[in-house]
Amino acid sequence: MKIGLFGGTFDPIHFGHILPVKEARAQLGLDRVIYLPTAIPPHKPGGQVAPPHARWTMVEMALLGEPGFVADPFELTPHREAFTVDSVEHFRTTLPNTDLYLIIGCDSFAELHTWQRWQDLVSMVKLAVLVRPDWRPGALEAQLTPDVAALIGTDKVCFVANQPVSVSATDLRRLLAKGARPPEGWLPGLVLEYIRKYDLYR
Ligand code: ATP
Numbered sequence: 001m002k003i004g005l006f007g008g009t010f011d012p013i014h015f016g017h018i019l020p021v022k023e024a025r026a027q028l029g030l031d032r033v034i035y036l037p038t039a040i041p042p043h044k045p046g047g048q049v050a051p052p053h054a055r056w057t058m059v060e061m062a063l064l065g066e067p068g069f070v071a072d073p074f075e076l077t078p079h080r081e082a083f084t085v086d087s088v089e090h091f092r093t094t095l096p097n098t099d100l101y102l103i104i105g106c107d108s109f110a111e112l113h114t115w116q117r118w119q120d121l122v123s124m125v126k127l128a129v130l131v132r133p134d135w136r137p138g139a140l141e142a143q144l145t146p147d148v149a150a151l152i153g154t155d156k157v158c159f160v161a162n163q164p165v166s167v168s169a170t171d172l173r174r175l176l177a178k179g180a181r182p183p184e185g186w187l188p189g190l191v192l193e194y195i196r197k198y199d200l201y202r
Pocket of ligand 1: 007008009010011015016017020103104105106107108130131132133164165166167168169170171
């Protein structure tokens with residue numbers, strides 16, 4: 001069994017969080033991908049985020065029509081920052097005999113050295129790194145610390161050959177705050193309806 005784990009703030013979830021992951025699933029032959037919306041993201045200290053239950057609901061709605069993609073509440077409830085290494089330890093116990101792939105965007109990969117116990121994390125998973133539109137291989141490698149860069153070329157890291165999707169949650173929030181309609185193809189219709197119903201980003 002091969003399972004992908006994909007953690008994030010998902011504030012809100014958009015197609016950049018879905019289409020590249022579909023490609024990762026196909027390329028790596030993943031049986032399932034587990035999305036982990038994070039209640040308190042460690043990398044956004046002090047930053048205002050939509051309430052966890054709202055981000056969870058949007059993830060569920062976005063994944064309804066996506067067979068093989070499920071959401072898990074493990075990172076919603078710790079009442080403290082959720083560290084990916086703890087989630088991976090949890091899934092290693094609850095999903096024995098499984099190869100775990102941690103799916104992350106290339107911007108997250110560039111920050112890997114700042115993550116809690118990142119070496120332990122890497123010992124338990126393979127990293128599947130998604131391309132983002134601003135990504136250039138040389139530029140990314142220049143941002144990595146030597147010990148993270150040393151993972152490239154080993155079986156611990158694979159770069160997904162995904163079509164870049166130029167949507168970012170930051171840009172989306174900015175547009176929604178102004179009351180503007182996001183361009184077609186940025187996020188699932190149901191998610192947009194939910195955001196509007198509760199005026200999430202205004
Ligand atoms: P923000 O703009 O709020 O920082 P974000 O999408 O970068 O949003 P998360 O919701 O935590 O933040 O992202 C979850 C994961 O999805 C991260 O690993 C991030 O790198 C990745 N990701 C986000 N947008 C894209 C995209 N357009 N293409 C590929 N990966 C993406």
